Amino acid sequence: MHANWFPLWLSLRVAALATLISIVVGLWIAYLLAQRKFRGKGLLDAVVTLPLVLPPTVLGYYLLVLLGRSSPLGRLYESVVGEPLVFTWQAAVLASTLHAIPLLTKSARAAFETAGTNHEKAARSLGASEWRVFWRVTLPLSRRVVAGASLTAFARALGDFGVTLMIAGNLPGKTQTAAVGIYDALQSGDTLAARLFVLVLSAVVIAIVYGANRLDERPVTE
Numbered sequence: 001m002h003a004n005w006f007p008l009w010l011s012l013r014v015a016a017l018a019t020l021i022s023i024v025v026g027l028w029i030a031y032l033l034a035q036r037k038f039r040g041k042g043l044l045d046a047v048v049t050l051p052l053v054l055p056p057t058v059l060g061y062y063l064l065v066l067l068g069r070s071s072p073l074g075r076l077y078e079s080v081v082g083e084p085l086v087f088t089w090q091a092a093v094l095a096s097t098l099h100a101i102p103l104l105t106k107s108a109r110a111a112f113e114t115a116g117t118n119h120e121k122a123a124r125s126l127g128a129s130e131w132r133v134f135w136r137v138t139l140p141l142s143r144r145v146v147a148g149a150s151l152t153a154f155a156r157a158l159g160d161f162g163v164t165l166m167i168a169g170n171l172p173g174k175t176q177t178a179a180v181g182i183y184d185a186l187q188s189g190d191t192l193a194a195r196l197f198v199l200v201l202s203a204v205v206i207a208i209v210y211g212a213n214r215l216d217e218r219p220v221t222e
Contacts, residue, residue: 007181056162096157107149
């Protein structure tokens with residue numbers, strides 16, 4: 001059998017980009033939820049959690065409505081990039097990001113709320129700004145939790161299926177990720193290819209989760 005490794009390589013690229021985006025956006029949201037008081041804080045928390053509890057078909061439908069070629073955002077994206085967003089590998093990145101951000105945000109928020117409270121107070125008493133306290137105290141003390149959450153987010157992004165299928169489609173050699181490739185192989189009766197992707201994905205995810213657990217086992221401070 002000649003294995004087609006494109007879905008796996010695409011999944012790794014999509015998951016890597018989704019994780020990078022999730023780290024930037026997720027840490028910012030986690031900081032706001034952990035360190036700031038503002039009107040609508042509960043609503044923001046609920047919106048961040050939504051992708052974890054909504055059925056993938058519902059989330060995919062919302063994205064199609066918001067980002068389809070007939071929507072304002074969809075037309076804006078197409079006018080800037082030159083092609084529509086839906087049914088592209090970039091749409092797969094967006095789908096994976098939406099499922100990765102909540103995992104990273106919730107873990108990072110818990111770490112930011114508990115890590116180094118006394119150290120933060122001491123830094124503030126010495127005149128450090130809130131931004132400096134975050135970068136020099138809070139984030140370094142939470143680094144292992146954030147690293148473990150990033151690995152978990154990568155694993156979740158790697159295996160996204162439902163939303164990816166709805167907004168990125170199943171175009172072999174273009175948008176077909178490993179999870180979608182497994183579904184396609186089973187539908188076409190190619191059980192050998194399906195088993196191969198299942199084993200490879202399982203091995204990769206087990207390694208990632210093991211690494212995340214090892215980080216969680218270590219103390220936050222040394």
